[in-house]
Structure formats: C-alpha cells, structure tokens
Amino acid sequence: MKIIKGKDLVYEYIKFTDEGEAEAKVRxxxxxxxxxxxxxxxxxxxxxxxxxxxxxxxxNAILTPTEGTLYVDGKDTRDENSLWQIRQTAxxxxxxxxxxxxxxxxxxxxxxxxxxxxxxxxxLWKRVEKSLRAVGMWEYRSHSPxxxxxxxxxxxxxxxxxxxxPKCIVLDEPTAMLDPVGRREVxxxxxxxxRTQHVTVILITHYMEEAILADRVMVMDSGxxxxxxxxxxxxSKVEFMREHRLDVPQVTQLAWELKRAGxxxxxxxxxxxxxxxxxxxxxxGE
Amino acid sequence: MLKDITLGxxxxxxxxxxxxxxxxxxxxxxxxxxxxxxxxSISCYIVVTLxxxxxxRVSKVPLKFMMKGLRAIFMLMLITVIFNLFLxxxxxxxxxxxxxxxxxxxRTAAFMAIRLVYLIVGSSLMTLTTTPNDLTDGMxxxxxxxxxxxxxxHEIAMMMSIALRFIPILMEETDKIMKAQMARGxxxxxxxxxxxxxxxxxLLVPLFVSAFRRANDLAMAMEARGYHGGEGRTKxxxxxxxxxxxxxxxxxxxYIAVLILVRIAAPVERLLGIAF
Numbered sequence: 001m002k003i004i005k006g007k008d009l010v011y012e013y014i015k016f017t018d019e020g021e022a023e024a025k026v027r028x029x030x031x032x033x034x035x036x037x038x039x040x041x042x043x044x045x046x047x048x049x050x051x052x053x054x055x056x057x058x059x060n061a062i063l064t065p066t067e068g069t070l071y072v073d074g075k076d077t078r079d080e081n082s083l084w085q086i087r088q089t090a091x092x093x094x095x096x097x098x099x100x101x102x103x104x105x106x107x108x109x110x111x112x113x114x115x116x117x118x119x120x121x122x123x124l125w126k127r128v129e130k131s132l133r134a135v136g137m138w139e140y141r142s143h144s145p146x147x148x149x150x151x152x153x154x155x156x157x158x159x160x161x162x163x164x165x166p167k168c169i170v171l172d173e174p175t176a177m178l179d180p181v182g183r184r185e186v187x188x189x190x191x192x193x194x195r196t197q198h199v200t201v202i203l204i205t206h207y208m209e210e211a212i213l214a215d216r217v218m219v220m221d222s223g224x225x226x227x228x229x230x231x232x233x234x235x236s237k238v239e240f241m242r243e244h245r246l247d248v249p250q251v252t253q254l255a256w257e258l259k260r261a262g263x264x265x266x267x268x269x270x271x272x273x274x275x276x277x278x279x280x281x282x283x284x285g286e
Numbered sequence: 287m288l289k290d291i292t293l294g295x296x297x298x299x300x301x302x303x304x305x306x307x308x309x310x311x312x313x314x315x316x317x318x319x320x321x322x323x324x325x326x327s328i329s330c331y332i333v334v335t336l337x338x339x340x341x342x343r344v345s346k347v348p349l350k351f352m353m354k355g356l357r358a359i360f361m362l363m364l365i366t367v368i369f370n371l372f373l374x375x376x377x378x379x380x381x382x383x384x385x386x387x388x389x390x391x392x393r394t395a396a397f398m399a400i401r402l403v404y405l406i407v408g409s410s411l412m413t414l415t416t417t418p419n420d421l422t423d424g425m426x427x428x429x430x431x432x433x434x435x436x437x438x439x440h441e442i443a444m445m446m447s448i449a450l451r452f453i454p455i456l457m458e459e460t461d462k463i464m465k466a467q468m469a470r471g472x473x474x475x476x477x478x479x480x481x482x483x484x485x486x487x488x489l490l491v492p493l494f495v496s497a498f499r500r501a502n503d504l505a506m507a508m509e510a511r512g513y514h515g516g517e518g519r520t521k522x523x524x525x526x527x528x529x530x531x532x533x534x535x536x537x538x539x540x541y542i543a544v545l546i547l548v549r550i551a552a553p554v555e556r557l558l559g560i561a562f
Binding site: 088114119125142 | 419503507
C-alpha cells in the first residue's frame with residue numbers, strides 16, 4: 001500500500017490587505033499529485049513561495065486540502081477522527097530548530113511526542129534511548145538544548161519524531177538555518193534512517209546537493225509540480241531549471257557548460273567524481 | 287545586564303537536593319520564604335543563615351551562581367533599605383539635616399535586606415537544582431486538586447515550562463536586536479529615565495514580533511507531535527515520593543520547630559541584652 005497518496009490537491013487561502021479586507025484568493029498548492037511507497041526518499045525542490053512548505057503541512061494534517069484528497073497510510077487527512085493517527089504516522093521536522101524544541105532537557109524533549117501518545121514509562125525510556133542513539137546524540141541526553149549547535153538541535157528534533165515511530169518523516173527545509181557542518185550532520189542522519197530503518201522520507205529543500213541523494217525529485221513552482229523524476233533526469237534539464245529560477249548542483253552546471261563548449265560528456269552528471277571519471281574517459285580516448 | 291537573572295536556569299550537579307521530588311522543594315521554598323517573614327529576630331536569622339549555608343553546601347551549586355540573582359534586585363534592595371532606614375519612627379540615633387535614622391529604622395532596614403537576600407538565594411537554590419520541567423511537573427501534580435475548581439492546572443504548567451524554555455532564547459534575541467540597533471546608531475545608555483524608556487521601543491517592537499512568530503511555530507510543532515492537552519499524557523519521569531523525600535518533609539518540620547523554639551528562647555538577644 002502507498003504510504004502517501006494525494007490526488008488533485010488544491011490549497012487556497014484568502015489574502016488580506018492591511019485594512020483587513022479580503023484582497024484575493026491565493027492558490028498555494030494547485031492540482032498536485034503526490035505518491036510515496038514505504039521506504040521512499042523523495043525530495044521536493046522549489047524556490048520561496050512555490051508551495052512546497054504548504055504541501056508539506058498537508059502530509060501531517062496541519063493543513064487540509066481545499067480540493068482533492070490526501071491519504072496518509074490509508075487515512076483521509078480531512079477525517080478529524082484519524083488526526084492523531086496521521087500525526088503519528090507522518091512526523092514533521094521544521095526549519096527553525098529553536099522553535100520546535102519543547103523540552104528543557106534533551107531527553108525530555110525527545111519524549112514529548114510519545115508522552116502525548118500515552119506511551120507507558122518503561123517503553124518511553126526505551127524509545128528515547130533508541131531514537132537518540134539513531135541520531136547519534138545519546139551522549140547529550142541530559143544537556144540543555146540551548147547549549148547545542150544548530151545541527152545538533154535539529155538532530156534532537158529528528159529524534160523527537162523518530163521516538164513516535166512514524167512510518168514517514170516530513171522534513172520542511174531542516175537545514176535552511178544551519179552551517180555547512182550542521183547541514184551534513186542532519187542529512188547524514190536522515191539518510192541513515194531511510195537506509196537502515198526504511199522510514200519514508202519527504203525532504204523539502206532548496207539545496208540541490210541534498211536533492212541528489214533522493215530516489216525521486218519533485219520540482220514545484222507556483223503551486224504546481226513542474227518536473228518529476230530521478231535526480232539525474234531532473235538535473236539534466238539545466239535550461240528548464242534555470243527558467244524556473246532554480247539552480248542545479250555546481251558540478252552539473254560545469255558539466256553542462258563544458259558540454260555546450262563541445263566536450264562529449266553524458267547528461268545529468270551529479271557528483272565531482274562522476275565528472276572526473278567522464279573527463280578521464282575523454283582524455284583516455286584521445 | 288539581562289543575563290544576570292538566574293531564575294529558571296538549571297545548574298546540573300549530582301546532589302541529594304537535585305534528586306529530591308520537586309513538590310518537596312516547592313513546599314520547602316514556600317515555607318522557607320514564610321519563615322523569613324514570620325520569624326524576624328537575630329537568633330532566628332542565625333538559624334536561617336546556618337540552614338541556608340548548609341543547603342547550598344549540600345546542593346553543590348557554586349555560590350557564584352546564587353549571587354548572580356542578587357545583582358538584578360540590587361536597586362530594589364537599596365531603595366527598600368533607604369526608605370526603611372529614614373522613614374521608620376522611633377528613637378533617633380543619628381540626625382543629618384532633616385533626616386533621622388532611628389534605632390527601629392536600622393533594625394527594620396537590616397531585617398528587610400536580609401529577608402530579600404535570603405528570599406532570592408532561597409528561591410534560586412530551588413530553581414538551580416530543579417529542572418524547569420520538574421518544577422512545572424511538581425506544580426502540576428502538587429496543585430492537581432485545583433482542577434475541581436476548574437483551574438486549568440496542566441495548561442498553566444505547560445505555559446510556564448515553555449516560558450522558562452524560551453527565556454534564554456529571547457534573552458539572546460534581545461541581545462542581538464540591541465546590537466543591531468546600536469550598529470544603526472540607537473542609544474540605550476545615555477539620557478534620563480524617559481529617554482531611556484523611549485529608547486527601548488525599537489528594541490521591544492521587533493522582540494514582540496519575533497516572540498509571536500516563535501509562538502506560532504512552536505504551537506504548530508507541538509500539534510505536529512500530537513499534543514492535545516493533558517488528557518491521556520504519560521510522563522518520562524513520573525513523580526513519586528521516596529524515602530529521601532519523606533526525610534526532607536520531616537526535616538522541614540524540625541526546621542520550623544527549631545525556629546519556634548529559638549524565637550521564644552531568643553538566646554542571642556538575651557546575651558546582648560536587647561529587646562526582642
């Protein structure tokens with residue numbers, strides 16, 4: 001069964017002027033289809049205001065679609081009765097690490113989700129230990145979150161979600177406020193979870209380097225999915241991405257420029273190694 | 287300047303006081319504060335001082351941390367002392383121009399200063415040895431009986447723990463905004479009281495906006511993690527009394543009994559031959 005199945009999703013909201021009068025209806029999400037199998041790693045790309053965050057909030061039933069349907073693990077997100085089950089199935093990690101940590105000590109924060117679910121004490125401790133170990137933060141269990149780095153805080157936030165044992169984790173630009181080191185830490189943690197525990201990952205991002213790690217990339221612009229496919233397929237369309245004000249990874253860009261200048265390179269090169277190998281092959285051929 | 291307030295700042299250490307049930311510490315602190323005001327005599331304050339020093343020693347919290355809280359109330363203390371010193375009627379001791387310092391004034395001022403200092407140190411001792419979460423848990427469980435009167439105990443406890451968690455974050459933010467405004471030529475230091483207060487506007491407005499934004503984010507994050515009030519919630523560290531907690535309650539009774547006895551016997555006053 002598909003873990004996420006959304007059809008013709010539309011989300012509209014009414015924009016107000018400063019005087020409080022209704023100004024216009026805005027379609028933040030406009031006819032999106034989204035599907036994910038258990039264990040998938042999907043990246044959603046798009047620049048600011050493309051509707052990617054709005055879409056993400058639907059997956060956790062924080063927002064419900066104006067039109068269309070969205071099923072999370074077979075449950076309709078508009079059904080009030082399954083609200084808590086959906087939130088347990090699809091955990092959500094937000095952008096700002098400070099604004100999603102509730103506990104004043106690391107382990108208490110990780111326990112917050114399962115506490116809400118009414119998990120008994122012994123099981124709580126097991127879950128806290130397991131999820132803190134999964135993100136590599138067990139040594140910090142009795143620290144105050146305020147004294148941790150951004151990357152560490154974000155890993156705590158992920159542990160807090162993992163402790164709820166969700167089938168799917170939605171990450172809404174989890175690395176946007178982090179430095180490069182923190183960004184790597186977080187992405188490595190997410191990859192680990194996806195590989196070893198087969199948690200479905202939906203990663204909203206605008207870093208291309210993160211998107212290339214996914215199984216599938218969805219590109220959004222003004223509420224619509226404009227391009228979809230494997231990272232290689234998506235990033236081989238350099239011109240198309242540029243038209244929509246999106247970058248491609250630097251290496252891909254370089255390879256594309258080289259190819260335009262007449263070098264015989266394959267499309268959609270994603271890593272430095274690939275480019276180096278391809279260039280080597282050309283030199284060897286001469 | 288803003289970082290001096292230690293309230294709500296947990297100091298991690300391994301001591302008996304840290305391990306005590308928060309309800310015990312809450313009741314102890316309340317009683318301690320009441321005792322400061324009820325038992326106003328030199329002998330009693332000697333007992334209180336000894337107890338306080340003992341507790342600080344046992345808590346393993348450096349004295350430096352306790353004193354931090356005092357800096358914040360220094361002005362308040364100064365004003366209280368000065369007012370009490372000059373405005374208490376009684377037998378004059380010193381007279382400078384129109385101001386008279388009376389014997390009773392000295393006594394009241396000294397007692398007031400002691401009370402304030404001990405009050406801050408005593409409550410800092412509690413907040414330094416108890417995690418804010420424990421503290422609010424203690425309040426939630428200890429005051430659960432108020433639910434009968436429709437007091438939203440869980441919600442209040444939750445609000446308090448969130449407030450405590452965000453104090454350091456907002457402090458940091460205040461610092462940042464202050465520096466940002468200073469970089470643009472804002473002046474928070476010079477001028478009179480009114481000018482200083484006006485100077486705070488460009489500090490408070492962005493701070494409030496950001497606090498609301500944070501609150502919005504946090505509410506969403508809490509909902510996303512399945513928060514739906516206190517119903518059916520379990521706790522990672524459920525509270526239950528142990529033998530050390532019962533011992534602490536017993537010690538509290540001993541403390542009160544000793545204070546009452548000392549108040550009646552008044553050994554120091556008798557020795558010095560002053561009225562009590």
